């Protein structure tokens with residue numbers, strides 16, 4: 001983990017209220033694992049503004065021939081404007097200064113190479129699945145990505161996912177893109193065909209809860225990326241705890257999302273009401 005005082009390389013609206021920000025981050029790519037996150041804060045924000053957590057979408061390097069400058073390593077986030085912090089981020093321009101802490105947390109466990117992998121992303125919950133898909137394809141696994149959203153505006157970066165070697169299946173609640181209906185319907189169909197697959201999911205609470213129920217009923221291994229509210233991102237404030245499996249009033253078992261997660265084995269979590277409420281979506285169109 002490193003604290004970068006760095007700059008924004010680009011910040012563009014790619015879908016209504018959804019932005020892609022590219023940030024200069026030398027050395028970040030070598031350290032980042034799929035599923036990890038960063039804490040961000042504009043350098044000129046009021047001192048009272050806390051950093052905000054965002055999943056790492058992808059990393060890359062601008063070659064020197066782009067603009068005569070030396071090669072520049074960057075990382076990208078995709079984010080939805082939902083409140084004051086994300087509004088301030090959306091107003092940043094190329095060259096503006098930003099503070100980045102990361103990469104943070106525990107990412108996805110890729111599992112055995114060659115095994116069928118099914119990724120399920122709802123809205124902005126697709127973000128941590130890009131690097132995961134790339135890593136799984138690189139290890140020789142067949143990867144199917146089920147992309148769900150309320151409308152077509154929530155379906156992000158389809159071409160990039162496809163170029164990375166992932167097979168994509170799109171569904172929207174209103175049928176404006178792909179199959180009409182919930183992404184969980186597509187998951188049930190795929191699991192009937194590939195019962196040995198391992199599933200990875202990130203998205204809104206109702207979607208994650210439904211995915212967990214489907215996988216538990218079929219005894220399919222599931223990892224989920226949770227997005228609880230966070231203040232510090234490094235295990236110091238305990239503001240991000242969720243209930244672990246086996247939690248009870250007499251034997252409390254809390255897990256810190258920023259240190260033990262954000263990725264968990266679904267079987268390690270208490271999928272009761274309280275955990276479901278804390279397992280927030282990525283602030284996306286799925287809210």
Ligand SMILES: Cc1cc2nc3c(=O)[nH]c(=O)nc-3n(C[C@H](O)[C@H](O)[C@H](O)COP(=O)(O)OP(=O)(O)OC[C@H]3O[C@@H](n4cnc5c(N)ncnc54)[C@H](O)[C@@H]3O)c2cc1C
Pocket residue numbers: 037052053054055056077078079080081082083084085086087124127128226227228229230262280281282283284
């Ligand atoms: C590990 C992790 C990864 C994340 N990755 C992404 C990402 O890739 N893209 C993205 O757009 N967002 C992501 N989020 C959510 C993002 O951090 C919040 O949307 C952001 O902090 C909201 O800040 P704000 O000041 O704009 O909103 P606030 O003013 O703080 O809140 C506005 C509204 O959003 C709700 N909200 C605040 N935080 C969250 C949250 N964590 N989840 C859901 N709702 C929230 C509040 O309850 C409120 O209703 C992630 C969160 C975590 C913990």
Ligand code: FES
Pocket residue numbers: 229230231232233234235236237238239240241256257258259
């Ligand atoms: S956000 Fe502070 S302990 Fe997790």
